[in-house]
Amino acid sequence: MPKILVSLSDADMRESAVRALSESRHKVIVAEDIDLDRGLSEAAEKIRAYHGDVIVMDYRDEDAASVKLMQTVDDFAEPLEFIFIESSSAATARDQVLMALNEGARAFLPRDFNPSALLNYVERAISGPGRLRSKAQEPYGTEVALKRMEESFGDLRVKTVGYQKLISHLLATPVGAQARKVLVVSDSPYQLELLKKFLEDHNFNVLTASNMAGALSVVLSEGPRTIVSDLELEDQTGLDLCQAVKFAHKITPCYFIICTANRDKISKVMTPGNGVDDCLIKPSGQNDRVDFISRVALGLLL
Numbered sequence: 001m002p003k004i005l006v007s008l009s010d011a012d013m014r015e016s017a018v019r020a021l022s023e024s025r026h027k028v029i030v031a032e033d034i035d036l037d038r039g040l041s042e043a044a045e046k047i048r049a050y051h052g053d054v055i056v057m058d059y060r061d062e063d064a065a066s067v068k069l070m071q072t073v074d075d076f077a078e079p080l081e082f083i084f085i086e087s088s089s090a091a092t093a094r095d096q097v098l099m100a101l102n103e104g105a106r107a108f109l110p111r112d113f114n115p116s117a118l119l120n121y122v123e124r125a126i127s128g129p130g131r132l133r134s135k136a137q138e139p140y141g142t143e144v145a146l147k148r149m150e151e152s153f154g155d156l157r158v159k160t161v162g163y164q165k166l167i168s169h170l171l172a173t174p175v176g177a178q179a180r181k182v183l184v185v186s187d188s189p190y191q192l193e194l195l196k197k198f199l200e201d202h203n204f205n206v207l208t209a210s211n212m213a214g215a216l217s218v219v220l221s222e223g224p225r226t227i228v229s230d231l232e233l234e235d236q237t238g239l240d241l242c243q244a245v246k247f248a249h250k251i252t253p254c255y256f257i258i259c260t261a262n263r264d265k266i267s268k269v270m271t272p273g274n275g276v277d278d279c280l281i282k283p284s285g286q287n288d289r290v291d292f293i294s295r296v297a298l299g300l301l302l
Helices: 011-021 040-050 062-074 094-102 115-127 141-172 174-178 189-200 212-222 238-248 263-269 286-301
Strands: 003-007 027-030 054-059 081-086 107-109 181-185 205-209 226-230 255-260 278-281
Touching: 003 011, 003 040, 011 027, 011 115, 040 062, 054 062, 054 115, 062 081, 062 094, 081 115, 094 107, 107 115, 181 189, 181 212, 189 205, 189 286, 205 212, 212 226, 212 238, 226 238, 226 286, 238 255, 255 263, 255 286, 263 278, 278 286
Parallel strands: 003 027, 003 054, 054 081, 081 107, 181 205, 181 226, 226 255, 255 278
Antiparallel strands: none
């Protein structure tokens, strides 16, 4: 049975977390003896003694204490997923959030987190891809070739998990919700509706346009932070639209993504000076959708 540790100093937050997690089939343990004020090593040893699968705990940003704790625990043989919750009423700085996620945290939730969302992240932490193999589990001898093969796919796996964490953070943060406005531009009604549905399924506020003139009108009136455009439009191209938005109208901040069906055109689209921030293949399968949603979400943070 998976074991969930809860280490939250605020009594109301702790009660809310325990109540939500108790609805699952997992064993929930309130770990009151984990205290970073007593030192990093002691806190890490306390966590290790529980042999848990997931820990939900306060985020301490002083001297990156929580991140250092996570890194210390990561040296143990048993894999453990961290879910951090803001411990202060003041919003955590963006660079702190990104550092925690980049260093391996499964999710970073605001102080007024949704209990059902917390349960969802815990379930994903248990059933989803785990963290990379720790040093104590490295293979030897004839397994070296297999290890190298695993490492060759490691970056892709970490990248995908990292994108998913980024989406989770955006959708759980009130500030992210306010700025989650995306303009999708395509002269194909099918493509337009498809991308609109993908984004709306992840709670983005989606605006649409079928040509360059309509897109510029929406940009000037609505000010979307992110624009997703087909490379080929009926009247002009996505590159023309990007240059009109960024150079002629000087709209900032604006993250511009171009979709194309031709992989060979990506390098040309991303030529310095075009102003394009990202270029990707039009999504079709499930993996493409994850990548598409993640890269749109990335634009909201930059």
